[in-house]
Structures are given as C-alpha cells and as structure tokens.
Amino acid sequence: MMKNNHFARFLPNLTGIILTMVFLGVILLGPKLFSYDGDLGRHITIGNFILDRGEIPLQDEFSWTMYGEMLVPHEWMADVFFALANRMMGLNGVVILTALIISGTIAFIFNQCLTRSGQFFGSLLLILLGAGASSIHWLARPHIFTFMFLAFWIALVEKLLKDRRTWLGLPAAMMIWVNFHGAFLAGFMVLGMYCAGLLWEYLEARQAEEKNKRRKQMVSLVLAGGAALLTSFINPAGYRVWNLGVGYLQNTYLVNGTQEYRSPDFHIQSAWPFLLLIGLSLVLVSIMASHQKLRKADVLMLSGWTVMALFSARNIPLYVVAVVPILCQVWGKLEWPAFFRKRDERLLLIENSPRLPAWYFAVMVLAVIFLLGKGIPMDLHMKGNQFDATIFPVKAVDWLEKNPQSGNGYNEFFWGGYLLYRLWPEQKVFIDGQTDFYGEQLTRDYMAIREMGDGWQTKIEDYQIDWMIIPTKSNLAQTLMNDQNWNLLYQDETAVVLQHER
Numbered sequence: 344m345m346k347n348n349h350f351a352r353f354l355p356n357l358t359g360i361i362l363t364m365v366f367l368g369v370i371l372l373g374p375k376l377f378s379y380d381g382d383l384g385r386h387i388t389i390g391n392f393i394l395d396r397g398e399i400p401l402q403d404e405f406s407w408t409m410y411g412e413m414l415v416p417h418e419w420m421a422d423v424f425f426a427l428a429n430r431m432m433g434l435n436g437v438v439i440l441t442a443l444i445i446s447g448t449i450a451f452i453f454n455q456c457l458t459r460s461g462q463f464f465g466s467l468l469l470i471l472l473g474a475g476a477s478s479i480h481w482l483a484r485p486h487i488f489t490f491m492f493l494a495f496w497i498a499l500v501e502k503l504l505k506d507r508r509t510w511l512g513l514p515a516a517m518m519i520w521v522n523f524h525g526a527f528l529a530g531f532m533v534l535g536m537y538c539a540g541l542l543w544e545y546l547e548a549r550q551a552e553e554k555n556k557r558r559k560q561m562v563s564l565v566l567a568g569g570a571a572l573l574t575s576f577i578n579p580a581g582y583r584v585w586n587l588g589v590g591y592l593q594n595t596y597l598v599n600g601t602q603e604y605r606s607p608d609f610h611i612q613s614a615w616p617f618l619l620l621i622g623l624s625l626v627l628v629s630i631m632a633s634h635q636k637l638r639k640a641d642v643l644m645l646s647g648w649t650v651m652a653l654f655s656a657r658n659i660p661l662y663v664v665a666v667v668p669i670l671c672q673v674w675g676k677l678e679w680p681a682f683f684r685k686r687d688e689r690l691l692l693i694e695n696s697p698r699l700p701a702w703y704f705a706v707m708v709l710a711v712i713f714l715l716g717k718g719i720p721m722d723l724h725m726k727g728n729q730f731d732a733t734i735f736p737v738k739a740v741d742w743l744e745k746n747p748q749s750g751n752g753y754n755e756f757f758w759g760g761y762l763l764y765r766l767w768p769e770q771k772v773f774i775d776g777q778t779d780f781y782g783e784q785l786t787r788d789y790m791a792i793r794e795m796g797d798g799w800q801t802k803i804e805d806y807q808i809d810w811m812i813i814p815t816k817s818n819l820a821q822t823l824m825n826d827q828n829w830n831l832l833y834q835d836e837t838a839v840v841l842q843h844e845r
Contacts, residue, residue, distance in 0.1 A: 373722025390426025540640025
C-alpha cells in the first residue's frame with residue numbers, strides 16, 4: 344500500500360491534465376492566434392522600441408498621420424513580453440507565451456472551482472464549458488493578460504473578505520495590471536459589484552452581528568479599492584490611462600465599428616459553449632433559489648457579467664473567469680444522490696492527495712519548445728507559426744522591402760500592425776488597429792477612402808497620399824487600377840501596391 348501511495352505521487356492530477364490539455368490546444372491553434380487579429384505586429388514593434396531604446400513611447404512614432412501626437416502606452420508591459428518572446432523564438436515564442444498564459448489561467452480557475460464547490464464532476468464540467476466559451480477570444484494580444492489578472496483579482500477579493508490583513512494584494516496587483524492592459528477597469532467593476540452586494544446584505548441583515556460583519560467587509564473593500572485606485576496612476580501616462588479607457592467606450596462610432604465589441608453570434612459553433620453556460624446557469628440558479636440564497640455579490644456578478652458578455656463577445660473570457668467559480672459553488676450546494684456524492688468525494692480525495700509538482704507539464708512545455716525550435720510545425724494545418732499570406736500582404740511587403748516607397752502611404756486598417764512589424768521605422772503607417780488612439784475623425788476619413796464614400800478623392804488629396812497597399816479584390820483597388828492617375832506597381836492575389844501620379 345505504501346509503495347502504491349508513493350507511486351501515486353508521480354501521477355498527474357486533473358488540474359495538471361487540464362493545464363497540459365489547454366496548453367496543447369492553444370499550441371494547435373498556432374497561426375490562428377494572430378491571423379484573426381491584426382495587432383500583434385504593432386505590439387511586437389512597440390515592445391522592440393522599448394527594449395532597444397530603454398524608454399516607453401509617450402508620443403507617436405509609428406504613423407505619419409498622427410506622428411508626434413501624445414500616446415498613452417496602456418499595454419507597454421504586454422508589448423515587451425510579446426517582443427521578448429518573438430526575439431527568443433520568433434512567432435513560435437509568441438504562441439508559447441500565449442499558451443502558457445491561457446492554460447495557466449484556466450488551471451487556476453479550475454482550482455478555484457474545486458475550492459469553492461468541493462465538487463469534482465461539477466467543476467470539471469463547468470471548466471470544460473468555460474474553456475470552450477473563452478476560446479472565442481484566444482488571441483495573441485494583451486487582452487489575455489487581463490484574462491489572467493481578473494482571475495487573480497477575484498481570488499484576492501475573496502481572500503480579503505475572509506482576512507482584512509490581505510488588503511495590500513489588490514493595490515499591488517493593480518499596479519502591475521494597469522501597465523499590461525487597459526481593461527484593468529474590470530477590476531474596479533468587480534469591486535463595485537462586491538461592495539453593492541455587501542451593502543444589499545447589510546441593509547437586509549436583522550442581527551447586529553451580521554450587520555457589523557458586512558460593514559467591516561465593505562470598509563475593507565473600499566479601503567483596498569481606494570489604494571488600488573491610487574496605484575492605477577503608477578503608469579507612464581498617469582491619469583490619462585483612465586481617460587483613454589473610459590473615453591473610448593463612450594465613443595459609439597468606434598466601439599460599434601469594432602467586431603469584437605459586438606454581441607456574440609450564436610449561429611456559429613464557437614459561441615455554443617457560451618450559450619450552454621448561460622443555459623446551465625439558469626438551471627442551477629433556479630434550483631438554488633428554492634433551497635438556499637446566493638450571496639448578493641454573486642447574484643450581481645452573475646447577472647452583470649452575463650449582460651456584458653451578451654453585449655460584447657470581447658467580454659466572454661472575463662465572464663468565464665467571474666462566473667464559472669460561482670456556478671461551481673452553486674453546484675456544490677445542491678443535493679445530489681448518495682451514489683453520486685460518494686464517487687465525487689472519492690475523486691476529489693484523489694485530486695487533493697499529495698502530488699509532486701507538475702513535472703509532466705514542464706516536460707511537455709520543453710518538448711514543444713524543442714520541436715518548434717527545430718522547425719517542426721505543431722499547428723492543426725502543419726503550416727508553422729507564420730503570418731498567413733492569404734490574409735496579410737506577405738508577398739507585397741517582400742516586394743516593398745526591395746522597392747521602398749517614398750511619401751505618404753495609405754494602408755488597409757487590418758494590415759497596419761503587420762506593416763509596422765515588417766517595415767518600421769523606414770515606413771510609417773496611415774492607420775492600424777489602435778483606434779482608441781487614432782480617434783473618430785481619422786477613422787472616418789480612412790473608411791471614406793476605403794469605401795469610396797462622399798469626397799473620398801478629395802481626402803486622398805487632403806492627406807497627400809502618394810501610394811497605397813490595399814486588398815486586390817477591394818472596390819478601391821479595382822477602381823484605382825483603371826484610373827490613369829494611379830500606376831500599378833505590384834499585384835498578387837492578396838494585395839496591390841499603387842502609386843499616385845501628381
């Protein structure tokens with residue numbers, strides 16, 4: 344028996360298995376992590392700028408349309424991480440970094456589910472649904488850091504409710520989070536929901552002891568939140584990072600024009616796990632309502648994040664972080680048949696038995712690094728981690744590197760980050776995916792030219808555009824190729840390069 348117990352220490356537990364499975368799942372996605380989003384190139388370029396110059400850019404040096412304008416580097420630490428990963432292993436390094444962050448976060452959430460529910464099967468079912476739902480936004484971009492930070496943030500809040508001495512965790516976490524991604528605002532939204540829930544319970548409480556407990560918890564959260572608010576100003580842009588986040592969300596034109604801010608489309612399969620989670624949450628909460636009350640904070644978190652995820656698909660991963668542990672806790676409070684409970688307790692005992700560190704996960708990561716380093720593709724289509732030439736103007740940029748163009752260039756919005764990745768600093772862009780920086784007017788002017796709207800030719804003259812790199816099949820490209828004032832310099836199945844004769 345002792346030998347068997349000793350041997351069991353070397354076996355993986357379910358947390359480690361989930362960590363490994365999600366890691367490999369993200370590795371299999373490979374180039375899809377940056378093919379569905381055009382910003383990775385910009386993040387790597389800005390990260391390289393910081394590493395090479397030892398300074399964080401506070402003025403734009405990447406576009407000619409906004410050159411010298413004040414820049415709020417709200418993702419600078421994430422940019423540095425992506426740049427370092429790219430320097431070490433190219434795009435393979437970026438994929439590995441993304442896989443580590445996503446898999447580590449999913450494993451952490453699963454651990455929180457086990458802790459809050461004391462249930463094995465429920466935690467497993469819900470974390471698998473949660474992983475499937477959050478995969479809709481598994482991309483190599485700074486948003487994944489918010490996915491990770493929000494999970495830790497909620498765990499810190501829960502810890503603070505039990506022990507007031509842990510209040511320093513929130514301001515410390517915020518000081519880091521605010522430099523990784525602008526969605527640090529989600530942390531304060533969570534605090535608001537918890538405080539509102541405690542106030543609700545305080546007002547409903549009839550016993551003085553209960554009122555006093557809720558009052559102390561509220562004071563702890565308010566003080567810790569106030570300290571976190573102060574540390575949120577510890578970033579290169581100071582208070583302007585708040586102006587950027589809040590101001591952008593208030594601009595309906597920019598928000599509505601961004602695909603990820605739109606509601607999820609439940610007619611596509613990638614949104615089905617999220618739909619199942621919503622359905623399951625309705626069932627669990629309905630059953631729970633007839634047995635025991637949920638904490639008011641949990642009610643607000645569940646309803647609030649559900650609404651935000653339905654309003655914007657971008658919030659689905661954050662919904663998973665915030666809601667799945669709550670659903671697991673509800674699952675754990677339900678009355679299950681005896682035979683089910685016994686098997687669940689047995690598996691939970693095995694899961695919580697003493698184990699060695701996840702050596703098998705470390706071996707798996709090292710094996711992936713070795714294989715990718717040897718040039719062996721590991722993505723589903725076995726094409727390797729590279730920019731897709733049918734999506735990005737890979738061949739056209741190869742030509743531009745040999746035939747650099749002078750003057751002001753106009754580029755496809757989605758290609759801005761890739762052009763910076765390949766051509767900066769010799770070539771600056773007209774626009775890239777950072778619409779919160781470029782603002783509404785420039786974005787409208789870009790769209791007017793792209794869609795050949797009213798006055799589009801006048802805007803070309805106003806901006807003194809000398810050349811363009813745009814999609815071959817676009818109406819703009821087809822029109823200009825038949826315009827005697829424009830010369831076709833290069834053409835392939837993805838992009839054309841056109842020069843304006845003046």
